[in-house]
Amino acid sequence: MPLSIAGFVTGVFAENTYMIFDDASALGAVVDPGEGALGLWREASAGRTLDKILLTHAHIDHILGLGALKDATGAPIYLHAADRFLVEELESIAALYGLEVEPAPLPDVEWKDGDRVRLGETDLEVIHTPGHSPGSVSLRFSEGVFTGDALFAGSIGRTDLPGGSFEVLERSIKERLYRLPEALVIYPGHMGTSTIGEERRSNPFVRG
């Protein structure tokens, strides 16, 4: 049974928070809980259980709703170890944007390339796609892939933030994401969806 996906644009950074549901098991997960994610989860989940909180990376816009969601549900948080520093330093990073935030909870599980995460009967594969941040991952399932801020529709993530590198991001996109099946739908961390084939053919920043 396919995964149901609901996307929400959150906060001043217009970050995409996704609620995903394994219809066979009535379990759900939140990918990148931006500002207000707990309220969005309560509306979208219709009583289903939050099984996991999945972080493509730990930039502030993707975790502004993390603490409240964790406090309310206790669901385990998954993040790559190389982005842990971004959670630990959240308060000082927030100050750079003129924001005052509570400390965010640290990950319960540090996943790595090749790991498989189950949501009910749905299988998600972790693909390490660093370059935008060192611990950025993409999450592949049968019909799509959550790319975080690595690859967007017609664009790519910025590489000027701490731990970022254009060369590393280019390699992640060319050698990992562009090798996925053409028809796979891209669900990025900002803006609209695309497909692997479309980006491989026409993305102006990383040529296929």
Ligand SMILES: [Zn+2]
């Ligand atoms: Zn980011």
Ligand SMILES: [Zn+2]
């Ligand atoms: Zn972002």
